[in-house]
Amino acid sequence: DARVTQTPRHKVTEMGQEVTMRCQPILGHNTVFWYRQTMMQGLELLAYFRNRAPLDDSGMPKDRFSAEMPDATLATLKIQPSEPRDSAVYFCASGLYVGGYSNQPQHFGDGTRLSIL
């Protein structure tokens, strides 16, 4: 079965350090999402891309977070500088959308568990 691949699975680092999370979407999917899961906020959308173009990043703190898709097989989410409140599980998901409609549902990667000390 095709899967969304996220690396690293776990990351522990000190406050102030740069964190980079990577995602390889399912081949053929044209839309990539970044979600964050915390106990307090639940699952929330940070940003998403279609055909590598950013469509919405309103869920991201712009001063420290950045999301990019250097190519169709790689999406990155960076935090610089990281803060303890960024500790969460970060999920990447991909899907296929044509004309704004979902041809295939969003499938999620296993997530990156991030701890900022």
Place this chain on the structure above:
Amino acid sequence: AQKVTQAQTEISVVEKEDVTLDCVYETRDTTYYLFWYKQPPSGELVFLIRRNSFDEQNEISGRYSWNFQKSTSSFNFTITASQVVDSAVYFCALSATETSGSRLTFGEGTQLTVNP
């Protein structure tokens, strides 16, 4: 704005019992998709089902069944003859293209515990 409400925070049942997880949604879009995802203790999010707003047929897949009712804006999920392996957090989600693009709006999740 769109919203998904899962009123049941936690449910505990004994193996072989049937259990229904409730989901109520709000959207002004006429075209939307509804989803259920399972998050087992290992943490990954597993896709279970997607329905679009034009298809109100109920669906059955093995021990799982889904009841979609537009009149009550509900998309409930029933597990028949529950098993310990069904223990997980279950999320209902909504994607409404017109007003919110392709993003998923998730409910708070229902923690299901199936005891042997």
